[in-house]
Amino acid sequence: MNSFDNTINRRNTGSVKWDFMEQKLGLEGTDLLPMWVSDYDFQAPQQVLERLAQDISHGIFGYSERQDDYYQAAIDWFKNQHQTEIKRDWITTVHGVLPGIAMALQMLTQVNDQIVIQSPGYGSFRKIIELNDRKVLNNRLIESEGHYQLDFAHLEDCFASGAKALIFCNPHNPTGRAWSEQEIMQVAKLCQKYDVWLISDEIWSDLALTPNTFHSTLKLPSSLTNKLIVATAASKTFGLSSLRISNFIIPNAELKGQFVRRLDAHGMDCFNNLSMSAATTAYQECETWLEDLKQYLQDNIETLNGFLKTELPHIRFTKPEATYLAWLDCRAMKLSDTELEQKLIAAGIVPSMGCAFGEEGSGFIRLNLGCPAEVLADALVRLKVALVVEQ
Structure with missing residues (x-):
């Protein structure tokens, strides 16, 4: 069985x-x-369960830091699974995707700024926008016979009206769309045109289903990644949600430094050894x-x-x-x-x-x-x- x-x-x-x-x-x-x-x-x-059992049997749960194998496992995973090259210097970790996105919004936008989301869309995006005293701006997806597409004309109107950031769910929850390279490129070019921060939640990236392909915003040309923050995690992929670790991948070195300082300002400079062990083992051994x-x-x-x-x-x-x-x-x-x-x-x-x-x-x-x-x-x-x- x-x-x-x-x-x-x-x-x-x-x-x-x-x-x-x-x-x-x-x-x-x-x-x-x-x-x-x-x-x-x-x-x-099973490999993850065995690694966690080994860590627990050691019996000491002191302060821990991310080791080289954690970073390398993530780098290798993106390269092998998604044909996407990322650098170690781009990666930091947060205790979950939503906390990281919330901190990014606090860092990059001001009270009453408009933040664009796709609708229908993950309800917690709306929650963290509104609880941080920002305003939701809906870009309704176009639905035809059960198939959803981005409304680029309305998205541009949202940006032209002064929106400061876009939370982009890629692949999309709840519709299950895996956005194409062309769609992602068009989104990124509009963000660049209107100087909008692009926050791409790619937590579902490993769950593209045959014959479909996931395309990461990290594969965009470098000219389009200066205002890009990508959130990923092993949690949806391997059933590790309660272990609370996610990767935030930021190609712009200055922006990444800002983000790390924001994490430090919240005292988020300690890391869960069990979470790191589970994610590392999953990426290394569980393809x-x-x-x-x-x-x-x-x-x-x-x-x-x-x-x-x-x-x-x-x-x-x-x-x-x-x-x-x-x-x-x-x-x-x-x-x-x-x-x-x-x-x-x-x-x-x-x-x-x-x-x-x-x-x-x-x-x-x-x-x-x-x-x-x-x-x-x-x-x-x-x-x-x-x-x-x-x-």
């Missing part, structure tokens, strides 16, 4: 997805099946695990796709080019978001509601397919109960 098939009980482990639905979503009931938070229900790779995982995820996607075509043909689903997230268009049911959510909860399934990703997500739901096939099969039964059209 493939290890991804193992169904592991995550209840009573402090899991946000499984244990905090009441606190986070106001939902009660131990029979609810969570398909919302985007983390895996798979164990991390085969990732390839097997992506095939498993694609099988889950095909299972969902076939089920919807047969059992729920009124629910539109475009297979993602990247991520393990399914973005389902339920608008044909002509329900309000509240009514849609009530039907889903009554059937015992908890997705992320599309309206949480902006008003353009109204009528959609997002399902996390990073789960064993047995769990997905259970979810599909519940989904049919919730979304079947009564005759």
